[in-house]
Amino acid sequence: MIQFPKDFYWGAATSSYQVEGDNQNADWWPWEKLAGKDNSGQACRHWELYEQDFDLVKSLGHNAHRLSVEWSRIEPREGEFSQKAMQHYRDVIRALRSRGIEPMVTLHHFTNPIWFSDSGGWTDRRCVKRFLRYCDFVTRALAAEVRFWFTVNEPTVYYSHAYLWGMWPPQAKSFFKMKAVHDHLNEAHVEAYRLIHKIYKELKIIEPAVSIAQHMQAIVACDQSIKSRWATAVREYWYNLEVLDRLTRDKTLDFIGVNYYSRHLVHVHNWWIGNLLMETCKDNHHPCRKNALGWDIYPEGLAQVLLSLKKYDLPVIIAENGICIDDDQQRWAFIQSHLKNVHLAMGQGVHVTGYLYWSLMDNFEWAQGFAPRFGLIDIDYKTQKRTVRESAKKYAQVCRTGALT
Numbered sequence: 001m002i003q004f005p006k007d008f009y010w011g012a013a014t015s016s017y018q019v020e021g022d023n024q025n026a027d028w029w030p031w032e033k034l035a036g037k038d039n040s041g042q043a044c045r046h047w048e049l050y051e052q053d054f055d056l057v058k059s060l061g062h063n064a065h066r067l068s069v070e071w072s073r074i075e076p077r078e079g080e081f082s083q084k085a086m087q088h089y090r091d092v093i094r095a096l097r098s099r100g101i102e103p104m105v106t107l108h109h110f111t112n113p114i115w116f117s118d119s120g121g122w123t124d125r126r127c128v129k130r131f132l133r134y135c136d137f138v139t140r141a142l143a144a145e146v147r148f149w150f151t152v153n154e155p156t157v158y159y160s161h162a163y164l165w166g167m168w169p170p171q172a173k174s175f176f177k178m179k180a181v182h183d184h185l186n187e188a189h190v191e192a193y194r195l196i197h198k199i200y201k202e203l204k205i206i207e208p209a210v211s212i213a214q215h216m217q218a219i220v221a222c223d224q225s226i227k228s229r230w231a232t233a234v235r236e237y238w239y240n241l242e243v244l245d246r247l248t249r250d251k252t253l254d255f256i257g258v259n260y261y262s263r264h265l266v267h268v269h270n271w272w273i274g275n276l277l278m279e280t281c282k283d284n285h286h287p288c289r290k291n292a293l294g295w296d297i298y299p300e301g302l303a304q305v306l307l308s309l310k311k312y313d314l315p316v317i318i319a320e321n322g323i324c325i326d327d328d329q330q331r332w333a334f335i336q337s338h339l340k341n342v343h344l345a346m347g348q349g350v351h352v353t354g355y356l357y358w359s360l361m362d363n364f365e366w367a368q369g370f371a372p373r374f375g376l377i378d379i380d381y382k383t384q385k386r387t388v389r390e391s392a393k394k395y396a397q398v399c400r401t402g403a404l405t
């Protein structure tokens with residue numbers, strides 16, 4: 001049996017656009033229609049059903065919950081801030097607090113207001129100032145009840161999918177745009193970090209804990225060739241650590257938020273830059289189980305990733321870790337095996353203080369639509385009926401006792 005510390009944060013994560021429904025002022029809304037993708041539509045109707053959802057969260061023994069605030073609801077038109085939307089999020093946070101659940105709030109989780117995207121989005125020089133105005137409004141409104149903040153969710157995923165691969169809005173395919181967004185997001189975090197701390201000081205509230213949620217993969221060399229090993233080291237830096245190195249140098253991380261899902265198996269056949277940076281093993285050289293989207297399931301990679309963070313000497317919260325799969329028994333096996341690796345890394349000196357499963361409930365999985373099922377709770381999208389999965393009940397035992405068998 002494995003025992004986690006008493007004060008460990010246990011819970012699950014969601015993001016506004018994926019669960020709330022009806023986010024008509026966000027840039028994904030028109031894009032889904034144009035791109036012929038599943039429409040997020042009503043999603044899980046969490047905007048209305050949050051009280052009922054949080055009753056489930058409480059019944060599952062969670063003591064923490066990560067959610068995001070939707071910028072496009074708060075500021076539907078430039079400079080026009082909605083008190084009504086802000087009040088909604090205040091109510092949401094209170095609904096968590098009144099159930100004894102620690103809220104952890106993300107300010108940017110992939111979506112932007114349409115007006116923001118239409119005027120250049122994250123490539124435009126004004127983006128940082130615009131983001132900060134929104135952060136200022138939200139932080140002041142929630143400071144009294146929120147301690148944990150994630151400024152930006154997965155900057156590396158956002159700028160690569162939206163500005164390099166052209167897979168997400170605005171579907172750019174430009175190295176230079178991606179580089180601009182990379183720089184702007186870093187700057188946005190640094191400035192937002194300072195702003196949030198300044199506001200808490202001004203309001204004389206106990207210090208906040210501010211970070212980003214960094215997407216990290218277990219980057220593993222498939223073969224022992226110099227090319228593959230060299231590419232592995234380069235990708236480890238560019239994909240996983242570069243942003244963290246920079247933000248820790250700026251002293252703007254109070255903890256590290258880690259999102260971990262999968263392995264990235266590096267197999268490089270020649271020295272072309274594209275191969276060095278992107279080529280992966282296509283030959284199933286190191287077979288492993290896959291989730292419903294074909295991602296490798298690689299629990300030992302979580303320990304690997306956590307150990308790579310030791311050098312920063314900061315607390316770590318697993319802000320997302322999850323599996324989309326139809327066979328729920330595999331979900332429990334996934335949680336169990338990943339938690340064992342969290343514990344292993346803790347034994348080797350990584351100060352992990354929380355684990356949030358992705359996701360609380362099935363939801364809108366971006367360009368993949370509603371088919372992938374990540375949830376601890378099953379959603380019937382026709383009736384909006386919630387059904388707690390068996391894996392959620394087993395995870396609840398861990399959340400209640402801190403013990404894993």
Ligand code: BGC
Nearest residue numbers: 015153154157259320358365
């Ligand atoms: C994102 C989530 C997403 C999940 C599964 C993370 O990259 O933060 O929004 O649903 O992975 O793909």
